[in-house]
Amino acid sequence: MLRAAGTYDSGAHPRIRVLLEGLARRGWTVQEVVEPLRFDTRRRVEVLRRPSRLPAFGWALVRAWSRLGPRLVSARRGPAPDAVVVGHMGHFDVALVRALSPRCPVVLDYLISGAGTARDRGEQGRVKQRLLRALDRFALARADVVVVDTEEHAQALDPDARRRTVVVAVGADDRWFGARRNEAAEPDGGGRLRVVFYGVMTPLQGAGVVAEALRALDGAVDATIVGQGQDGELVDRLLADVPRIRRLPWVQPDDLPALVAEHDVCLGIFGDGEKARLVVPNKAFQGAAAGCVVVTGDTAPQRRAFGSAAVLVPPGDAAALAEALRQLASDPAELARRRSASRAWADAHFRPESVVAPLDERLRAR
DSSP states (O other): OEEEEESOOTTTOTHHHHHHHHHHHTTOOEEEEEOOOOOOHHHHHHHHHOGGGHHHHHHHHHHHHHHHHHHHHHHTTSOOOSEEEEOSSOTTHHHHHHHHOTTSOEEEEOOSOHHHHHHHTTOOOHHHHHHHHHHHHHHHHTOSEEEESSHHHHHTSOHHHHHTEEEOOOOOOHHHHHHOOOGGGOOOOTTOOEEEEESOOSTTTTHHHHHHHHHHHTTSSEEEEEOOSTTHHHHHHHTTTOSSEEEESOOOTTTHHHHHHTSSEEEOOOOOSTGGGTOOOHHHHHHHHTTOEEEEEOOHHHHHHHTTSSEEEOTTOHHHHHHHHHHHHHOHHHHHHHHHHHHHHHHHHTSHHHHTHHHHHHHHHO
């Protein structure tokens, strides 16, 4: 039996959903002890920019822990789990779980580092970076097993943490595969290529690159752009007079799979910074699961994750992205072939039970 514990929100951060769905399919009984913090990544980064908001974060954490702690203590009266999994963004939670589960192996889903996320969001201050690196080390030291999403992330850890690391790709949860439309019954797009891009608009995403590419296409494709963030104003400015653009500030997580599945192409990330070279984004896995062709940046982890099943373009190159979309728009047969290849690849590699295999093996070997 496995216990999943923490203040994660599986709706906002579906990584834990993939892990738990996959482990359950591989024969584990999964018990969740969760009190969502409801303090998303954007608000956490805002605390770094405005320390006056730190009390709000601290109070939210105290309230969540005041409910989570007693539930963890109560759970100790039942059968002991084989391991406790601390969900995504559990840098603080892992300390509480470690203290209240002293005899159980603790698994930390270390999908992102605090310091790396802050750098991507424009926080370069030396003191802040030092404190966040200390928080990362604190969290890693309290885990028996550290789960990361790419080999590059594993290699970025210190040797001690690396020895305890297992690589588990992000994958996609069942909602995305379930949203996929039957190929024979897909809606008629009028012969026009339908493209979707969604996410928090940060340099990692390359949202500005996407906007420049769509501006160059000047209405040659139908595009849906979802999200807000630090580059949101730049995106809106670049797309202000571009036709055939649907701009949505936000979509509820449970509604997002169906929205994405309406499109032919799902855009990944196009940033050319350090973090962009280490990751494969949620949306790349999700878009493929939903039946889209994935067009994303040509980086080592994304090449490894997709093989030839995605269209890869040089990071930061808006002209190359525009040309890739133009070619897909002009060749319906190639688009159909690539959609079929993307679906088949997702079925073979991105379902929860597939991506969690390395973690399953590690847990059973303990």
